[in-house]
Amino acid sequence: MSGQRVLVVDDDPDTVIYLTAFLEDHGYDVRATNDTVHALDTIERYHPEVILADVVLPGRSGLDLLVTIRRDPRWRDCAVVMITGMDEILQHDCASYLVSHEGMAGPDGVLGKPIDPGAVLAVLAELSRRRACTKLEECR
Amino acid sequence: MTERYRQYFEEMPCYLSVHDPSFRIIDGNQRFRRDFGERLGDQCYRVYKGRDEGCENCPVAATFADGVSHMSEQILVTTGGEKVQVLVNTTPIRNGAGETVAVMEMHTDIREVKLLQEQLRRSQSRLGRLFEEVPCYISVQGPDRVIQHANRAFRETFGPALGDHCYSVYKHRDEPCLYCPSQEVFANGKVQKHEELVTSACGEQINVLCTTAPLHNAAGEIEAVIEMSTDITEIRKLQSQLTSIGLLVGSISHGIKGLLTGLDGGMYLVNTGFDKNRPERVKQGWEMVQRNVERIRSMVLDILYYAKDRDLEINDIDAARLAADVVDSGQKRATDLDLALTLAVADEPGVVPGDPKAVRAMLVNIVENSLDACRADTYKTGHAVVVTVRRVPPWMEFAIEDNGIGMDRETREKIFSLFFSSKGISGTGLGLFISNKIADKLGGSIDVASEPGKGSRFVVRLPLEAKPSTHQGSAPETAAGER
Structure with missing residues (x-):
């Protein structure tokens, strides 16, 4: 899992600083942006394996980012974890949003705010494990 | 023969x-x-x-x-x-x-004819009195949307109205409304029920429940419609207050989650900074803690503003001095964020009547927003917030201009709405709502111009002559003096 590329998308500078420092301390290679438009630019250049995205962002929302990534076959291996302070709303919004985009997979994980560092590491480890399994199957 | x-x-x-x-x-x-x-x-x-x-x-x-x-x-x-x-x-x-x-x-x-005539006259008089005295707004409109009759409650609230178009009387519009229940009744002959927000002759907004029904002539044709509107403003206010309480709780809870993330982050940086012997990380973490403690203070004040109403205390405010005080209060944060917060005073602006605590709280709030907008903009450097004050009769004008992240049109149009925040997790959506309420109660206004990526300019205008109504009204509780 060391060196796994993670993109943090959050408009709150404190959250960005916190997640960046925390993940770097745990061996992740981290990039961060404040909105969806810049996130898409960064994805093109940086090819993150996991995106940790806030739901409420200025302009296009985090859900919009999720749908854009899901639609683009180039990023089919990119996992998306939504982070929000509005857990219940997110669940409802996610369900209704993705129903309107038939057949589309939802986020690979949902993390609430305030951020639980243990939960972040657990989600990233699980995603790393899944990625390893997928690669193993491909090799076979 | x-x-x-x-x-x-x-x-x-x-x-x-x-x-x-x-x-x-x-x-x-x-x-x-x-x-x-x-x-x-x-x-x-x-x-x-x-x-x-x-x-x-x-x-x-x-x-x-x-x-x-x-x-x-x-x-x-x-x-x-x-x-x-x-x-x-x-x-x-x-x-x-x-x-x-x-x-x-x-x-x-x-005699029989006279008796019937008298009965008819009495009946008409009774109906006329009923029409006049019924405690809701009744009007009769023709197919041309012109008001032909109106009862006393209607005339007292919306003015004489006879001969005027319903849309100009009810909504102060120059052209018919997009949805017109009267035209619907003329078209299908069915009774229409709907809710409307109308405006009285003196500009007061009234929520009404409106029933529109056809009036047929002897040939069975619809020659007019009668519209009966019941004032449900008080019910709507109550509903709105209950909804607001729910939203307030949700908004506070949402804001607190954001603050906790900030505090967690700050503590993490302080702890790991000491562990790794990295003073710059400790400093960064400690600033984060301080910033979020300040946010908590600001949030508590916002909640107090929202929760309590108090009468305005109108005094002469030295505009230049107030602006300098507001700039001073934001200076420490501006320095921490490495941006320039400056004051520009044109000539001698003099005094403006207003509630000093409320006006200070309003300006501090806008300056704080501008600092946040600069901080959120990670795509350029050299951020600055400039506060200017000048006398532009009949107004005293305070302008707060930043070159921060800016806002798109949708955000710009919603910033004064209750519980709307463009700051994601860190905003409660109370600050600018309250600021706008203060400006409004003082007879002034807040205008905003903004462009994404370029910055925003807020202009607060307060009347140089105190408006009499502002002395009677009440303003949200301001705890600015407690700062």
Whole structure:
């Protein structure tokens, strides 16, 4: 899992600083942006394996980012974890949003705010494990 | 033949009498004799009215005078003393030379008609009073949307209104509304029910529950519609307050989650900074903690502003001094964020009437927002916030301009809405709502211009002459003095 590329998308500078420092301390290679438009630019250049995205962002929302990534076959291996302070709303919004985009997979994980560092590491480890399994199957 | 006409004369269902030029009755039919007796030879005014002399406006006299028929309403008194209201028609009886030698008078009993007329009048009067006094707004509109009738409550609230278009009276619009219930009723004849927000003549917003129904003419065509609107403003206010409480709780909870993330982050950086012996990380973490403690303070003040109302205390405010104080209060944070917060005072702006605590809180809030907008903009450097104050009669103008992240149109249009925040997790959506409320209560305004990526400019205008209404009103509690 060391060196796994993670993109943090959050408009709150404190959250960005916190997640960046925390993940770097745990061996992740981290990039961060404040909105969806810049996130898409960064994805093109940086090819993150996991995106940790806030739901409420200025302009296009985090859900919009999720749908854009899901639609683009180039990023089919990119996992998306939504982070929000509005857990219940997110669940409802996610369900209704993705129903309107038939057949589309939802986020690979949902993390609430305030951020639980243990939960972040657990989600990233699980995603790393899944990625390893997928690669193993491909090799076979 | 003569016999037959005599029979007709006798059996006519009214009083028939024939008068000579001296007003003597020379003939009368059966009904006349029944009610007035065998009075042939007596003067008509004695027989019919018990008078000793001729009546004024006597139709018989008039017919003798001009030889044509006359009609009038009279009250006769029968031999039994009963008063009979009659419609009198006279007709001349001429001799071979064409001279009027007698006048025939026909009296038709109209008591029943008069009774019905009176009942109708009373009924109309009762309906009219009901229409006038009913405690809701009633208007009648034609197909051209012109108000034809309106009751007292309507006139008192929306002005005289008759002859005006409903959309101009109800909504102060220059053109018809997009959805018009009256036109819907004209089109399908069905009663329409809907809720509307209308504006009174003095500009007050009123929530009404409106029922519109067709008014048919005798041919069954819809010739007008009647609209009855009930004022439900108080119910809506109550609903809104209950909704606000729910939203406030949700908003506070949402804001607190963001603050906890910031505090967690700060503590993490401080702890790991010490562990790794990285002073710059400790400093960064400690600043994060301080920033979020400040946010908590600000949030608590916002909640207090929202929760409590108090009367405005109007005093003269030294505009330049207030602006300097506001800039001073943001200076530490600006330095921490490595951006320039400066003040520009044009000439001597002088004083402006207002509640000093409320105005200070409003300006501090906007400056804080500008600092946040610069901090959120990670795509350029050299951020600056400039506060200017100048006298532009009839206003005192405070402008707060930043070159931060800016706002798109949607955000710009919503920033003064309650619980709207563009700051994601870190905003409660109270600050600018309260600022706008303060400006409004002082008779002023806040205008905003902004462009994504370029920055924003907020202009607060306060009237140089205090508006009388502001002294009466109440403002959100300001705890700015507690800072």
